[in-house]
Amino acid sequence: xxxxxxxxxxxxxxxxxxxxxxxxxxxxxxxxxxxxxxxxxxxxxxxxxxxxxxxxxxxxxxxxxxxxxxxxxxxxxxxxxxxxxxxxxxxxxxxxxxxxxxxxxxxxxxxxxxxxxxxxxxxxxxxxxxxxxxxxxxxxxxxxxxxxxxxxxxxxxxxxxxxxxxxxxxxxxxxxxxxxxxxxxxxxxxxxxxxxxxxxxxxxxxxxxxxxxxxxxxxxxxxxxxxxxxxxxxxxxxxxxxxxxxxxxxxxxxxxxxxxxxxxxxxxxxxxxxxxxxxxxxxxxxxxxxxxxxxxxxxxxxxxxxxxxxxxxxxxxxxxxxxxxxxxxxxxxxxxxxxxxxxxxxxxxxxxxxxxxxxxxxxxxxxxxxxxxxxxxxxxxxxxxxxxxxxxxxxxxxxxxxxxxxxxxxxxxxxxxxxxxxxxx
Numbered sequence: 001x002x003x004x005x006x007x008x009x010x011x012x013x014x015x016x017x018x019x020x021x022x023x024x025x026x027x028x029x030x031x032x033x034x035x036x037x038x039x040x041x042x043x044x045x046x047x048x049x050x051x052x053x054x055x056x057x058x059x060x061x062x063x064x065x066x067x068x069x070x071x072x073x074x075x076x077x078x079x080x081x082x083x084x085x086x087x088x089x090x091x092x093x094x095x096x097x098x099x100x101x102x103x104x105x106x107x108x109x110x111x112x113x114x115x116x117x118x119x120x121x122x123x124x125x126x127x128x129x130x131x132x133x134x135x136x137x138x139x140x141x142x143x144x145x146x147x148x149x150x151x152x153x154x155x156x157x158x159x160x161x162x163x164x165x166x167x168x169x170x171x172x173x174x175x176x177x178x179x180x181x182x183x184x185x186x187x188x189x190x191x192x193x194x195x196x197x198x199x200x201x202x203x204x205x206x207x208x209x210x211x212x213x214x215x216x217x218x219x220x221x222x223x224x225x226x227x228x229x230x231x232x233x234x235x236x237x238x239x240x241x242x243x244x245x246x247x248x249x250x251x252x253x254x255x256x257x258x259x260x261x262x263x264x265x266x267x268x269x270x271x272x273x274x275x276x277x278x279x280x281x282x283x284x285x286x287x288x289x290x291x292x293x294x295x296x297x298x299x300x301x302x303x304x305x306x307x308x309x310x311x312x313x314x315x316x317x318x319x320x321x322x323x324x325x326x327x328x329x330x331x332x333x334x335x336x337x338x339x340x341x342x343x344x345x346x347x348x349x350x351x352x353x354x355x356x357x358x359x360x361x362x363x364x365x366x367x368x369x370x371x372x373x374x375x376x377x378x379x380x381x382x383x384x385x386x387x388x389x390x391x392x393x394x395x396x397x398x399x400x401x402x403x404x405x406x407x408x409x410x411x412x413x414x415x416x417x418x419x420x421x422x423x424x425x
Contacts, residue, residue, distance in 0.1 A: 024104040035219075035224050039064075040073075040074070041075050044214050044215065045186070046189075048215075049061070050192060050218070054225065055220040056220060058100055059100065061166060061191040068141075069131075069142075081162065082141065082142045085098075085101065087146070087147050088167055089338045091337060091338075097166040115127065116128065129144070130145065152170075159184060160177075161184055168195075170379045171199075190205075193251055194254075197375070321346050323345055327373045329374055352367050352369075355367075
């Protein structure tokens with residue numbers, strides 16, 4: 001009897017293991033997400049899903065990737081493949097795209113895992129460099145993970161069958177990846193929430209301004225996801241503004257225009273002028289401020305002498321400005337996904353936005369040359385991160401060498417011309 005019970009328990013454990021490891025077999029079976037399946041069936045080579053939060057867009061990107069790697073895509077000609085999964089940062093990769101792919105990738109299909117950090121025995125807890133996948137043809141396909149924060153140079157050289165963008169990349173990285181799939185006539189697909197406004201994706205994908213016949217897109221919203229409760233969707237929607245609904249629910253592109261605070265009323269919110277104490281530190285945290293305000297302000301105050309040396313302070317040993325903890329395009333949030341020490345400070349004296357990092361002794365990272373926070377801010381922060389100092393320095397040296405060479409040539413040409421004009425030659 002004990003042997004029978006033990007065998008039954010073993011069978012139950014094996015059934016649970018197989019159920020857990022075969023999430024891909026259950027994808028779009030009991031409940032069908034019609035727009036996910038429309039994405040998978042589309043034969044275009046450059047497909048994009050624009051969706052709000054929790055609409056199921058990332059799920060279809062992960063399933064598409066595993067199908068291609070495994071060689072079992074139900075709507076395409078299958079073969080051995082090499083592909084990239086591109087995330088905004090390593091942290092975002094681990095928490096989003098990497099986690100989804102590991103969910104759909106049966107461990108029995110994994111031939112090898114090479115880690116950027118962490119242990120291969122527990123890939124979900126670290127940062128994966130690439131996964132070698134056993135495909136149905138008896139060979140090995142690869143899924144390689146890339147991040148936008150590494151810069152464009154890290155995207156050169158490869159020949160690929162597909163690239164999946166999990167959220168919107170900088171345009172230069174998009175262009176570089178597009179070159180990686182040219183020789184194999186490979187695929188590009190992206191899944192994103194358009195938080196940055198009318199960017200290159202809006203022009204080149206949504207509007208398809210180049211009239212590329214291979215470009216295709218679809219929008220997903222909460223009601224498209226069969227796993228979301230209708231009452232909960234209605235409750236959350238009722239509490240959101242029209243602008244928030246456009247982005248967070250419907251995944252629509254929006255332009256930064258109109259009133260920032262629609263509830264503003266001059267009769268209520270404007271007071272007569274009063275004398276101002278210029279030595280007051282406006283950045284000091286006040287009662288009722290968020291933790292983001294309080295943490296950033298405490299960092300600035302504790303580092304004030306060093307901040308002055310780095311150019312953060314202006315006159316009378318006082319900083320005048322405020323910490324920006326939220327914005328229409330989610331730039332502050334995206335910076336924190338790159339490094340949770342980042343915060344944005346608006347300097348009233350200079351009228352400039354400054355990017356700081358509370359983890360650094362000198363908090364100031366850079367002063368932004370832009371008059372608003374948008375996609376350019378994220379690109380500039382990614383470009384100027386410490387990891388790229390050597391690349392930036394090398395590029396500056398090359399540029400300086402070219403300038404010096406042009407100056408010398410101009411001087412020589414000038415001397416030759418002068419001699420020729422004077423009859424010396």
